[in-house]
Amino acid sequence: MNPDQHPKEGPEARFRRVFAHLQPVADYAARRGSSDPEAIAAETMAIAWRRLDRVPLDDPRPWLFVTARNLLMAERRRNSRRSHADRALAPQEAAPAVESADPAVTRALQALPERDREALLLVAWEDLTPAQAAEALGIAPVAFRVRLLRARRRFARSLAADGLPTTPDVLEVKST
Amino acid sequence: MNAMDRLRASRPVSVPIEADREALFDRIVATPPSGAGPRPARRRRKLVLVAVGVAVALTAGTAVAVSTDLFGWHTDNTFIKDPRVWRKLYRDATHELRLPPGMAWPYRTLAPNTITNRSEPGGMAVGISQTAWECYWTEAIRAGDTGAERSAQAALTDLVRHHVVVAPPGSPENVAPPAGTRPPFAIYASDGGIQYVKHNYALAAAGDPSGVAQSCRANRGDLQIPPVR
Numbered sequence: 001m002n003p004d005q006h007p008k009e010g011p012e013a014r015f016r017r018v019f020a021h022l023q024p025v026a027d028y029a030a031r032r033g034s035s036d037p038e039a040i041a042a043e044t045m046a047i048a049w050r051r052l053d054r055v056p057l058d059d060p061r062p063w064l065f066v067t068a069r070n071l072l073m074a075e076r077r078r079n080s081r082r083s084h085a086d087r088a089l090a091p092q093e094a095a096p097a098v099e100s101a102d103p104a105v106t107r108a109l110q111a112l113p114e115r116d117r118e119a120l121l122l123v124a125w126e127d128l129t130p131a132q133a134a135e136a137l138g139i140a141p142v143a144f145r146v147r148l149l150r151a152r153r154r155f156a157r158s159l160a161a162d163g164l165p166t167t168p169d170v171l172e173v174k175s176t
Numbered sequence: 177m178n179a180m181d182r183l184r185a186s187r188p189v190s191v192p193i194e195a196d197r198e199a200l201f202d203r204i205v206a207t208p209p210s211g212a213g214p215r216p217a218r219r220r221r222k223l224v225l226v227a228v229g230v231a232v233a234l235t236a237g238t239a240v241a242v243s244t245d246l247f248g249w250h251t252d253n254t255f256i257k258d259p260r261v262w263r264k265l266y267r268d269a270t271h272e273l274r275l276p277p278g279m280a281w282p283y284r285t286l287a288p289n290t291i292t293n294r295s296e297p298g299g300m301a302v303g304i305s306q307t308a309w310e311c312y313w314t315e316a317i318r319a320g321d322t323g324a325e326r327s328a329q330a331a332l333t334d335l336v337r338h339h340v341v342v343a344p345p346g347s348p349e350n351v352a353p354p355a356g357t358r359p360p361f362a363i364y365a366s367d368g369g370i371q372y373v374k375h376n377y378a379l380a381a382a383g384d385p386s387g388v389a390q391s392c393r394a395n396r397g398d399l400q401i402p403p404v405r
Binding site for chain 1: 179180182183184185186187188189190191192193194195197200201204205207287367368369372390393394397
């Protein structure tokens with residue numbers, strides 16, 4: 001039995017607590033460039049229901065994001081298998097992996113290695129704690145902190161290189 | 177504004193989900209959960225790995241190493257790194273499968289700098305056929321075309337019966353079915369996934385396309401599904 005579950009709580013009641021995160025999962029998929037975030041979220045929830053015994057109920061977001069990311073990767077693999085001709089016919093479907101509301105931020109994010117970018121975004125956009133983000137990425141918290149620090153440095157450098165006026169934080173990050 | 181604050185401020189706005197959440201919830205919980213019993217069974221996980229005839233593949237020239245237990249499920253350590261081999265296996269599989277009327281098999285190949293189990297192309301073809309028929313069934317139900325509904329149901333029933341195999345519990349991802357299993361086929365993990373698929377098909381057979389529609393949306397990718405005629 002999952003240690004987070006109340007002994008008398010039925011599976012539907014437990015799943016209701018997981019299902020409450022449907023919107024954040026759809027947001028996660030949308031922010032990562034999914035062509036159909038609602039479908040990714042729905043499929044994620046269907047998997048969560050089938051594996052409810054494995055889903056941490058205190059905060060299932062790391063588990064849900066891992067599952068959604070796997071579905072996103074499958075979606076990208078399908079797209080990557082298209083021929084060059086297909087791509088030429090449907091260039092609008094070649095969505096970037098991430099799209100922010102700030103073009104400079106988008107450029108800086110796209111300049112990062114994917115794992116650094118994901119570390120940053122799990123904390124900055126999905127509001128996970130470093131420990132939760134580490135869980136979502138399947139790495140140790142200490143390793144995550146190292147990755148996050150490196151990602152912050154690279155991100156700040158990319159922003160600065162793109163003409164962002166330097167701020168104390170950017171200078172501080174650049175100097176570390 | 178520092179870099180992290182700027183990153184937080186750039187978070188795209190949330191787009192509210194349009195789907196009926198309660199209907200989605202009800203549809204999901206209509207199938208048994210893994211945690212319902214005292215010893216939960218693992219639920220569906222559709223393996224990426226899929227299988228197609230090894231005998232055909234061996235003629236294609238890529239070096240292989242096979243660890244085989246001829247009398248049962250076994251670990252398949254054969255790999256493809258040549259896209260030509262991958263495409264031949266995929267093409268062979270398409271000859272064994274059907275698509276909805278008017279649909280052509282999409283081009284697929286091995287992604288650059290990738291290796292994969294040589295059973296994967298056939299399973300890819302099975303997945304394409306399955307998704308295509310699910311989408312077709314969805315449209316047929318919505319269009320009220322009972323003939324098309326019957327075609328889709330028959331195709332998917334045949335697909336599940338003859339081109340889907342379920343791996344034993346605890347199998348690794350590179351598991352392969354017993355020798356002699358007729359390819360092509362997709363391998364499902366023993367976690368209830370195929371029961372979920374059958375449940376969705378039962379709903380569709382009763383006129384409710386919600387399950388097959390969700391699967392269609394989640395899996396269709398770039399597939400060009402022709403309209404129901």
